[in-house]
Amino acid sequence: MKYPVAVSVNGRAYRREVEARTLLVDFLRDHLGLFGTHVGCETSQCGACLVTLDGLTLKACTRLAVQADGAQVTTLEGLLVDGNLHPVQSALLKECALTCGFCASGVVLAAKECLERKPVAGEDEVRRSLEGVFCRCTGYQPIVDAVRSLAAAPVRDLRDGATAEL
Numbered sequence: 001m002k003y004p005v006a007v008s009v010n011g012r013a014y015r016r017e018v019e020a021r022t023l024l025v026d027f028l029r030d031h032l033g034l035f036g037t038h039v040g041c042e043t044s045q046c047g048a049c050l051v052t053l054d055g056l057t058l059k060a061c062t063r064l065a066v067q068a069d070g071a072q073v074t075t076l077e078g079l080l081v082d083g084n085l086h087p088v089q090s091a092l093l094k095e096c097a098l099t100c101g102f103c104a105s106g107v108v109l110a111a112k113e114c115l116e117r118k119p120v121a122g123e124d125e126v127r128r129s130l131e132g133v134f135c136r137c138t139g140y141q142p143i144v145d146a147v148r149s150l151a152a153a154p155v156r157d158l159r160d161g162a163t164a165e166l
């Protein structure tokens with residue numbers, strides 16, 4: 001038996017029919033073709049499947065697609081605005097902070113949420129925000145440095161006479 005799901009993803013409305021057991025992460029990938037959200041463990045440990053659901057950042061392998069009915073979802077793809085990367089993505093790129101990129105969805109969305117909560121987050125806060133996001137390649141330090149470069153932006157940009165936007 002299939003159930004209807006109507007959901008807004010990255011500002012675009014979708015209607016699909018899914019089995020009750022379909023995970024949100026599988027829905028995004030297999031039904032909507034949004035492959036920026038990765039499947040790692042499917043047991044809520046690795047964070048590769050992070051998305052934002054009605055403003056809450058969560059692991060999409062912990063939700064059923066039917067639970068997202070009527071919700072607004074943002075995935076990694078939704079952070080692009082007019083072809084421009086989100087500042088967190090730009091900072092990671094600039095610092096060469098990721099290698100294989102499998103963890104990108106988790107890292108970017110967790111860091112974004114961290115900086116939205118606290119624009120001048122310290123190293124401990126940045127590291128805490130990345131708990132539950134596994135990166136097998138980098139040892140985390142380049143990621144933390146890249147995010148911290150944004151956290152320091154208001155101070156740096158004030159000195160330069162510019163305004164920081166996150």
Ligand code: FES
Pocket residue numbers: 038039040041042043044045046047048049050059060061062
């Ligand atoms: S796939 Fe969801 S936390 Fe690993």
Ligand code: FES
Pocket residue numbers: 098099100101102103104134135136137138
């Ligand atoms: S860059 Fe490869 S898992 Fe993070």
